[in-house]
Amino acid sequence: MKKELLNICLIGTLSLSLYGCQQKVKKETQEVKQDKITLSIRNPKVEIAAPFEEMVQAYEQEHPHINIEVHTVGGAIDDLSDLKAELAAGEGPDIFTNQGGKSAELWHDYLEDLSGEPWVPQALPETLSPIRSGEKVYGMPMNLEGYGFIYNKDLFEKAGIQQLPTTLNELETTAEKLKKAGITPFALGYYEKWQLGDHLMNIAFLQQKDPSAYITQLNKGSKTITNNQKFKDLTHLLDVTLKYGNSDPLETDYTMEMNQFSKGEAAIVLQGNWIQPLIDQRSPNLNVGIMPIPLSNNHGEQSLIVNTPNYWVINKQTTPQKKQEAKKFLDWMVTSKEGQGFMTKQFRFIPAFKNIPSNQSGPLATETLRYYKEGRTVSASTLYFPVGIREQFGAATQQYIAKRLTQTQLLKRYQYAWESAQGE
Incomplete structure (x- = not known):
């Protein structure tokens, strides 16, 4: 009788433990789902709309907790007509672009400081001048x-x-x-x-x-x-x-x-x-x-x-978590082999960074670089x-x-x- 009671107690304890573990796993799974972050990006280049989406998908596969929504504008659409209104209403994208110079001054309140990012030392120095204020850098060069x-x-x-x-x-x-x-x-x-x-x-x-x-x-x-x-x-x-x-x-x-x-x-x-x-x-x-x-x-x-026609910038008004993930995405674009491959082989960009080879960007890029290297620009x-x-x-x-x-x-x-x- 005592032995049977002991077995019943052990089974009950084990069941409670298993139930507790199941609940813990369920709770952790829910937390993982809740932690999935959605970033929104405003892409101003219709020429690269399709390959840009492919690059985003590649990033999402490597970072399953990140979901990226891309809104491509350009061509006959005025890229800036509604952007400021969206940002002021707290509905703007997490990553967008800025042309630097006077435009950077106008949009300063919405530009996150990117001075400490790993890609900054790799950027061609002249590309950072239009987006720099004092010692701070507020955007990542898109390309030349x-x-x-x-x-x-x-x-x-x-x-x-x-x-x-x-x-x-x-x-x-x-x-x-x-x-x-x-x-x-x-x-x-x-x-x-x-x-x-x-x-x-x-x-x-x-x-x-x-x-x-x-x-x-x-x-x-x-x-x-x-x-x-x-x-x-x-x-x-x-x-x-x-x-x-x-x-x-x-x-x-x-x-x-x-x-x-x-x-x-x-x-x-x-x-x-x-x-x-x-x-x-x-x-x-x-x-x-x-x-x-x-x-x-x-x-x-x-x-x-x-x-440098445009700079990738991060919305200073978005959440700290989104800013952190947005910075990781921009860094991945210019430091990972996959990101670099998209920039040169598919976007046909002339890289604005010393660490990215420029020999796969197409004949127009090759001729443009020739003028650049000859000092004829x-x-x-x-x-x-x-x-x-x-x-x-x-x-x-x-x-x-x-x-x-x-x-x-x-x-x-x-x-x-x-x-x-x-x-x-």
Whole structure:
């Protein structure tokens, strides 16, 4: 009888222990599920939308407690139109991008300090300047990008063009040769204000004797755009592209423009090495190169515009746990072999880091790097434009393209936009 009671007690104790263990495991499992963190990322590059999603999935497989939601914007969408409202309402992304310079000053309250991150010593020093304030770094360089005229080498050869144009007159001669060969010289996506108000306008600023001093003088009112020769030259360049481009530039958006160029329906497009993934997808055998944009008839060695277009930044207002995981993700992108592979082989980025090889980013990146290594590059002045003015520049230029403004009226509109932005 005693023995049976003892056995019953032992069985009861064991059952209670097993039940306790089960409850503990169940509780720990629930805690693991509760600890799963969701990060939201705003990606401004439609060119890499698909491979970026693939990279995120690869990261999630390595880090099963992390779920990443990607919102890709760009093209005809204004990346910043609603971002600040979302952040102010506490609904913004955990990781987004900032262009640095004036934009970093404006968004400073939302930028987490990243100075102590492992990737900082690996970044090319010049890439950090626009996102640095004092000794602190507030963003991770996305990449290096160069832009100018991307051209189809085979179409140039077909038209008998043996030398690249270095002056505006030579550019028009080149366009005439292409036209006579039955080739549309320019694919124009002037529906996009950013192409006109950023890429095109930047050329006139960079052609000033001292671009930085010129912007300072514009801000002080001691210089103007209205009577500046370089901006007059800019309208002449625009006129050449319109004369030799597709017939409906204001109805042609980025996607349509890239379709024309990648199909070989036009020989030249105003873009940068970032279009390489789109070319790879649509016409992987397209033989392309990149050249500087000639603005005037002054001979001389032309420079390609190369800079860091965007920085990955972390939302300072998000939770400490999310900030920690966001930092890990950014570090993984540039330090892991898998992350580096996506950046070069699939995104076709020119790395902004010393530790990432740059020999797998495609022909446009290779040519851009050649200009960079030869010292034939200049940085964009747009970083120091008043915030929001690029949209105004673009809208005014579209009015000129539609023949609603004369050259004189256009330059006055540019000047008015600058003065108005200074008062905001």
